[in-house]
Amino acid sequence: MATAQTIDFRRVTLPDPLPLDSGRELMGVQVAYETYGELAADRSNAVLIFHALTGDQFVAGRHPVTGKPGWWERMVGPGKPIDTSRFHVICANVIGSCMGSTGPASLGPDGQPYAMGFPVITIRDMVRAQMRLLDVLGIGTLHAVVGGSMGGMQALSCAANFPERTGRVLAIATTARHSAQNIAFHEVGRQAVMADPDWQGGDYYGGKSPDKGLAVARMAAHITYLSEQGLTEKFGRQLQERDAKSFGFDADFQIESYLRYQGLAFTDRFDANSYLYITRAMDYFDLADEAGDKLADAFAPARETRFCLVSFDTDWLYTTADMREVVHALNAVAAPVSFVELSAPFGHDSFLLDVPALDRVVAGFLG
Amino acid sequence: MSKLRADLAKIAAQVPAGARVLDVGCGEGDLMAVLQDDKQCDARGMEIDGEAVAEAVARGLSVVQGDANRDLADYPDGAFDVAVLSQTLQTAQRPDWLLDQLLRVGREAFVSFPNFAYWRMRLSLLTNGKMPVTRHLPVSWYATDNIHHLTVADFHDFLAERGVQVKGSWFFAAGREIGGANANWRAEHAVFRLSR
Numbered sequence: 001m002a003t004a005q006t007i008d009f010r011r012v013t014l015p016d017p018l019p020l021d022s023g024r025e026l027m028g029v030q031v032a033y034e035t036y037g038e039l040a041a042d043r044s045n046a047v048l049i050f051h052a053l054t055g056d057q058f059v060a061g062r063h064p065v066t067g068k069p070g071w072w073e074r075m076v077g078p079g080k081p082i083d084t085s086r087f088h089v090i091c092a093n094v095i096g097s098c099m100g101s102t103g104p105a106s107l108g109p110d111g112q113p114y115a116m117g118f119p120v121i122t123i124r125d126m127v128r129a130q131m132r133l134l135d136v137l138g139i140g141t142l143h144a145v146v147g148g149s150m151g152g153m154q155a156l157s158c159a160a161n162f163p164e165r166t167g168r169v170l171a172i173a174t175t176a177r178h179s180a181q182n183i184a185f186h187e188v189g190r191q192a193v194m195a196d197p198d199w200q201g202g203d204y205y206g207g208k209s210p211d212k213g214l215a216v217a218r219m220a221a222h223i224t225y226l227s228e229q230g231l232t233e234k235f236g237r238q239l240q241e242r243d244a245k246s247f248g249f250d251a252d253f254q255i256e257s258y259l260r261y262q263g264l265a266f267t268d269r270f271d272a273n274s275y276l277y278i279t280r281a282m283d284y285f286d287l288a289d290e291a292g293d294k295l296a297d298a299f300a301p302a303r304e305t306r307f308c309l310v311s312f313d314t315d316w317l318y319t320t321a322d323m324r325e326v327v328h329a330l331n332a333v334a335a336p337v338s339f340v341e342l343s344a345p346f347g348h349d350s351f352l353l354d355v356p357a358l359d360r361v362v363a364g365f366l367g
Numbered sequence: 368m369s370k371l372r373a374d375l376a377k378i379a380a381q382v383p384a385g386a387r388v389l390d391v392g393c394g395e396g397d398l399m400a401v402l403q404d405d406k407q408c409d410a411r412g413m414e415i416d417g418e419a420v421a422e423a424v425a426r427g428l429s430v431v432q433g434d435a436n437r438d439l440a441d442y443p444d445g446a447f448d449v450a451v452l453s454q455t456l457q458t459a460q461r462p463d464w465l466l467d468q469l470l471r472v473g474r475e476a477f478v479s480f481p482n483f484a485y486w487r488m489r490l491s492l493l494t495n496g497k498m499p500v501t502r503h504l505p506v507s508w509y510a511t512d513n514i515h516h517l518t519v520a521d522f523h524d525f526l527a528e529r530g531v532q533v534k535g536s537w538f539f540a541a542g543r544e545i546g547g548a549n550a551n552w553r554a555e556h557a558v559f560r561l562s563r
Contacts, residue, residue, distance in 0.1 A: 308424060327431055328441045336411065336429040340420040357421045364425030 007064050009093075009100030010034060014132045018095070021284075024119040027109065031133040032100025033057050033092035036076060037084030039139070046139045047082060047366070048130065049091040050147035050154035053278055054218075054270055056099035057091045060084075065099070065269050071352065081363040087143065092133050094126040094154075096277040101129075104273035105205060115273060116202035123153045123285045124161060130154075131162055144168035144366055148351035149318065150278070153285050156326065160287055163302040170365055172310040172358070173351040175322040176287040176295055176329070182317065185224050186279040189217030193272045202273050214272040215263030222262050227314035227347030231255060288329075295329035307337040308365040310358065312350040338365065371397055373539045374479040374558050378451055381477065381535065381560060382406060386448040389413065389472060391435045392455035396423035403428070411447070413438065436460045439468040447473040456480045458512040463529070466561075470531065475562040484518035485540070486552045503555055519551040522559065535560035 011032035017025040034057040039046060049059055051071070056063075060070040060077050070076070078085040093101035096118070104118040134140070145166055147155040152174025159169045175182075193199055196213025204210060223231075235255040239245070242252065251257040291298035307330055311323040320341045330337040342357050344350035351358065371379060375398045382388060384406045390399050393412030402408035412430035414420045423430040431438070435452075436459060450473030452465065457480050459465040469476040481503050482488075491499035498508040506512070517525075519538075526533060538545050538554035545553055 306429065327433075331431075331441050331446070332443055334443075334446055336409075337431060338420075338424045338429045339431045339433075340424060341417055341432055342421065343417060357418070360425040361421050364427055367427055 007100070011100050012133060012136045014129070014136065016132075018125070018129055018132065020119055020125045021122040022119050026095070026102065026119060029095060029102045029129060029132075030100065030106070031092050031095070031102075031129055033090060033133060034059065034061075035091075036060055036089040037078075037087050039088040043139055044141070044143060045087050046134075046142050047087045047089050048134070048142050048145045048158075049076070049082070049089060050127075050130070050145065050151035050158075051091060051094065052147070052149040052151050053221075053282065054266065054275075055151070056097065057093045058099075059089065059091045074354065075359070075362065081359045082146065082366065083363070087366070090134075090137070090139070092130045094278065095129045096121045096126070096274055096281060098271035098274040103271065104202070104277055105271045113203075113205040115205065118273070118277060120284075121277060121281050123150070123157050123281055124290070126281065127154050127157045127161060131158075131165065134165070141165050142167055144170060146170040146172075146362075146366075147174070148172040149174055149348065150282055152318075153282065156287060157285075159302040159305050159307070160290070160298045163305055166302065166305050168306045168308070168365065168367075169302075170308045170310075170362060171326075173312055173315050173318050173348055175318040176285075176298075176326050177289075177322075178283050178285050179322070183283045185220060186283055188220050190276050190279060192216035192220065193276060196272075199272065202276075204272070209267070210272045211264075211267040214267050214270065214275060215260070217263075217272075217275060218266040218270075219259040219263040222259060224317045225348045227316070227345060229314060230346050233345065295325065296332035299329050299335060300333050303333045303335045305335060306365075307335055308361065309337065309339040310351075310361060311339075311341045312344050312347070312355075313341055314345055315348045315350060317348040371401060372453075373542050373544065374453055374537075374556050375401075377537050377539075377544070377558050378453065378477045378479065379406070382408060382449050382451075384408070387411075387446070388449045388451060389442070389447040390451045390453075391439065391469065392452060393419075393423065393428075393430055395419050396426055396428040396430060398451065398453070399423070399428050399430075400426060435465060435468075439465070439472060442472040444471055445474060448475070449473050450476045451478075452476065453479045454481065457515050457517060459515060462515050462517075463525070466525075466529065466531070470561065470563050475534065475560060477558060477560055479556060479558040480517060480522070481513070482519050482538075482551070482554045482557055483516040484520065484551050485555045487555075489552065519554060519557050522557070526559075526561065530563070532562050533559060534562055 009032040014029040076082045093099040108114040145155045152171035155171045193213040196210035199210035240257040287298045288295040311320040327339045344355045387409045390412045399410040402410045420432040450469040537558045538550040539556040
């Protein structure tokens, strides 16, 4: 995390304390963000993109920490489906994360890192912080909010809680409620982090970070982002740079080597405590529960908002059935909703990858 | 409206301006686009084919991918002024259920279908003794989606049994509108406007 600490992020400090769903308040919240494309004089062309669990505000262009292209480079830019020659795209790092916004690695009021003293946050808290950012930036109504996975949860939450600011909602590969299976996978990841002796109850800042635990968490999660078909096609049972099995516990198989690399690379850019807090926020996400257990009631204030929902046929993390529940609720309040299940081989990660049909849907829906 | 198929053009002309319309089996949304642009309707669509839905959404239309045989049940009663079912009734698993659903979610419904008693069909069946393969029904019996063929006369009986009112009917042959006289053998296609 040393690199992320040394970067001069573009960010604002919210002028007022941020009230949280837990009942606590966060003072002096910083929100780091990036923008792409010009804001129109009438401020009508703003599109807010919400990032996923391990994403950040660097949607396009070169990432200052990893040096890699932005996570949605293929979707966002001049002439791309989210066309920055027409739209002013804003993407903010969620609170609880570690790319410049206030999170567990930030210094608390006592001058020490919050660590596990950071309040447990929710998806709605993340959205609330971003609406406060828009207040500071002087942007009222958004032409659209867009997000995949956890970004899609924020997009749905934004429509439910801030309908007056939300012109259109494009929610991809997401759900209105984290399932028992979703929670189960996250709990495996959290326990892997906490089982790492370097985690130290979260007080590892300034010392050795729990990279082993975080890498295992990432490995387990990464499997859920891919499809069985995709794994079989990409790796099968192929061996990694060897002709025969080693009869040991090296990464004999390519899939093992791949996952180990994914796990390690992740620890270079992500804070383990942030992983705990953000997965917790996702597990707590249940839009129906927020509205007295009826999902349609959550969307009742958003009946004028246009929705476009996209699922992928190989996504077993957030399934087409999950999305149909959202469609059902939106139909019940007569909100203008589009829904399509796209065919793509990449599982949950399809929303980040080369799916031309998604490009057409995104461009057409944003208008 | 000239680009629309004859039955769709008729429906587009008859739908009241500004109506809330559900087009069931909307394809890429040709009818919806005309209703929205020319008649200021609030048009929504349902379509089973994902690629067609993606195209419709890319046109800026509100279309939900779904199977009318099941997913129409998701819409509240009276959610629409008009429900449209064009060239789809004969493909439904349960045409009776589907018609009930149309008239539940819509105050009125437009239904169009190919007339199996069209004289060319009769002649083809009479002379060849085989299921007719024609311009409008171009697929062999074993591969066709049309699993519930019907005639204009069948449809009238069906509506009468179910107490459904006919508010209008139009008939087409060779792409042109024809009069209603002897429609059961002269019409290749029929459009009905229905209500409870």
